[in-house]
Amino acid sequence: MKPKELTDLSQLCIHTITLKPWSIEEAAKKFSASGVKGITVWRDTLEGRNIKQTGKMLREHGLTIVSLCRGGFFPNKDAGKRQVAIDDNRRAIDEAAELETSILVLVCGADPSQPLEDSRKQIQDAIEALLPDAESAGVRLAIEPLHPMYADSRSAINTLSQANDMAEAVHSPWVGLAVDVYHLWWDPCLEKEIKRCGENGNLLAFHVCDWKVPTTDLLLDRGLMGEGCIPLKQIRGWVEETGFNGFIEVEIFSNAWWQKDQSEFLNKIISAYREYV
Amino acid sequence: MKPKELTDLSQLCIHTITLKPWSIEEAAKKFSASGVKGITVWRDTLEGRNIKQTGKMLREHGLTIVSLCRGGFFPNKDAGKRQVAIDDNRRAIDEAAELETSILVLVCGADPSQPLEDSRKQIQDAIEALLPDAESAGVRLAIEPLHPMYADSRSAINTLSQANDMAEAVHSPWVGLAVDVYHLWWDPCLEKEIKRCGENGNLLAFHVCDWKVPTTDLLLDRGLMGEGCIPLKQIRGWVEETGFNGFIEVEIFSNAWWQKDQSEFLNKIISAYREYV
Numbered sequence: 233m234k235p236k237e238l239t240d241l242s243q244l245c246i247h248t249i250t251l252k253p254w255s256i257e258e259a260a261k262k263f264s265a266s267g268v269k270g271i272t273v274w275r276d277t278l279e280g281r282n283i284k285q286t287g288k289m290l291r292e293h294g295l296t297i298v299s300l301c302r303g304g305f306f307p308n309k310d311a312g313k314r315q316v317a318i319d320d321n322r323r324a325i326d327e328a329a330e331l332e333t334s335i336l337v338l339v340c341g342a343d344p345s346q347p348l349e350d351s352r353k354q355i356q357d358a359i360e361a362l363l364p365d366a367e368s369a370g371v372r373l374a375i376e377p378l379h380p381m382y383a384d385s386r387s388a389i390n391t392l393s394q395a396n397d398m399a400e401a402v403h404s405p406w407v408g409l410a411v412d413v414y415h416l417w418w419d420p421c422l423e424k425e426i427k428r429c430g431e432n433g434n435l436l437a438f439h440v441c442d443w444k445v446p447t448t449d450l451l452l453d454r455g456l457m458g459e460g461c462i463p464l465k466q467i468r469g470w471v472e473e474t475g476f477n478g479f480i481e482v483e484i485f486s487n488a489w490w491q492k493d494q495s496e497f498l499n500k501i502i503s504a505y506r507e508y509v
Numbered sequence: 510m511k512p513k514e515l516t517d518l519s520q521l522c523i524h525t526i527t528l529k530p531w532s533i534e535e536a537a538k539k540f541s542a543s544g545v546k547g548i549t550v551w552r553d554t555l556e557g558r559n560i561k562q563t564g565k566m567l568r569e570h571g572l573t574i575v576s577l578c579r580g581g582f583f584p585n586k587d588a589g590k591r592q593v594a595i596d597d598n599r600r601a602i603d604e605a606a607e608l609e610t611s612i613l614v615l616v617c618g619a620d621p622s623q624p625l626e627d628s629r630k631q632i633q634d635a636i637e638a639l640l641p642d643a644e645s646a647g648v649r650l651a652i653e654p655l656h657p658m659y660a661d662s663r664s665a666i667n668t669l670s671q672a673n674d675m676a677e678a679v680h681s682p683w684v685g686l687a688v689d690v691y692h693l694w695w696d697p698c699l700e701k702e703i704k705r706c707g708e709n710g711n712l713l714a715f716h717v718c719d720w721k722v723p724t725t726d727l728l729l730d731r732g733l734m735g736e737g738c739i740p741l742k743q744i745r746g747w748v749e750e751t752g753f754n755g756f757i758e759v760e761i762f763s764n765a766w767w768q769k770d771q772s773e774f775l776n777k778i779i780s781a782y783r784e785y786v
Binding site: 344345347348352379380381383384385390391394417418419420443445446447448450460461463466 | 621622624625629656657658660661662667668671694695696697720722723724725727737738740743
């Protein structure tokens with residue numbers, strides 16, 4: 233079943249990293265002028281800013297701050313470095329609270345010098361250690377399963393099934409999941425696992441972009457929606473069948489797009505959102 | 510449980526593509542002189558050769574021809590092109606028979622212009638269409654699940670679980686699976702699925718290399734065993750626990766290694782096989 237057309241921009245959120253050449257102030261102005269309603273803030277854009285004032289500035293532009301990206305990178309063979317990561321995640325939770333956003337997205341990390349099982353256990357341990365902080369700040373932690381091509385050093389959580397297992401094991405209202413089509417589109421279990429995620433109340437965020445054919449870089453060659461082969465409408469349909477009606481977040485890392493005029497790119501994102509998502 | 514050390518080269522097979530700059534004649538000489546006992550032949554190396562005589566030449570060098578690489582690339586939106594692929598696979602089966610190898614490895618293919626489910630169905634249909642040819646030639650078809658980063662255009666079969674499902678659905682002594690660590694190492698279900706594959710008599714081939722950190726190219730940056738983060742001994746242990754005692758096949762596509770002296774590379778493969786596999 234195809235989902236309803238996206239006739240307005242009320243659910244459109246864009247990640248600051250998608251238009252990386254812009255400062256957060258410029259992004260806020262341009263998003264607002266184009267009718268974009270949501271923004272997900274990457275931490276690097278907050279550098280040197282007063283975070284509370286930045287949050288206020290974004291809201292004054294009519295933007296909902298959908299989430300803060302990103303915490304995570306928990307696993308490390310060295311216990312001291314794991315503690316450093318947990319401390320940094322506490323700061324990220326504080327930053328999310330100062331921004332008044334209710335979600336911190338976790339790119340969970342992996343340490344290639346140790347077995348994946350160890351990295352996976354350290355991720356769960358770290359998330360459990362952060363629960364009191366998340367609760368007291370009112371910030372939910374969204375585990376984002378990453379594509380298996382990132383299992384070496386970016387995330388040991390590589391399928392939605394695994395992420396569902398972990399969220400269910402942690403079993404806290406402060407932990408849920410972020411579903412990103414780029415990481416998960418290939419998975420034959422995707423429909424089933426999205427349903428499971430929704431039924432357990434764990435579906436916190438939905439990220440879109442496209443998988444280019446061919447893809448020329450493992451990290452920085454994501455496609456604009458419609459440029460690739462991901463069945464975006466089908467996956468959105470599965471997400472919405474769970475009752476999810478939150479923001480649809482455009483998260484694109486692309487050297488090719490970052491080299492172009494960003495205002496034009498923003499216009500293309502908006503057209504692609506209407507046509508292909 | 511760690512598997513036994515590989516103290517001799519009796520199970521070492523190398524794919525011709527691993528030492529791509531060499532002709533098959535040169536590879537045969539060098540493998541033989543180095544004590545390598547098995548060779549997997551890529552079809553491109555047979556171009557312009559009499560295949561039966563090439564098979565004889567390889568055996569005269571003391572080499573077992575472990576398999577022919579590769580058939581597959583079945584899915585296509587266009588039925589005529591699917592037929593072309595089936596015809597080409599019939600030729601590949603004939604070539605395998607002429608070489609007197611009993612396995613044809615299938616890189617199953619995917620057509621990014623159609624849904625993955627369609628590609629998956631077309632793969633199974635094609636394999637079923639080839640069963641009489643496989644049987645009459647005495648050649649088993651080994652479905653090789655490929656890493657999810659190849660789901661766009663190289664294979665719609667992306668986990669061992671899926672490949673097991675398909676082999677069990679086809680349910681023929683002429684169809685089994687090739688387990689390649691590069692494609693599967695990240696999968697949290699790998700141990701279970703290798704066991705399942707073995708129990709069903711479907712484990713036909715075992716391919717090794719390594720996953721480099723970082724990997725700089727989606728296709729041609731595979732690592733020599735020991736250069737990356739794949740737990741090779743652990744996975745070999747799982748494979749051998751099923752009773753598998755066939756060849757261990759070194760399959761590396763690497764622009765970096767192909768630019769080096771190939772005799773030196775062969776020596777490094779042999780050391781890495783003893784030390785890291």
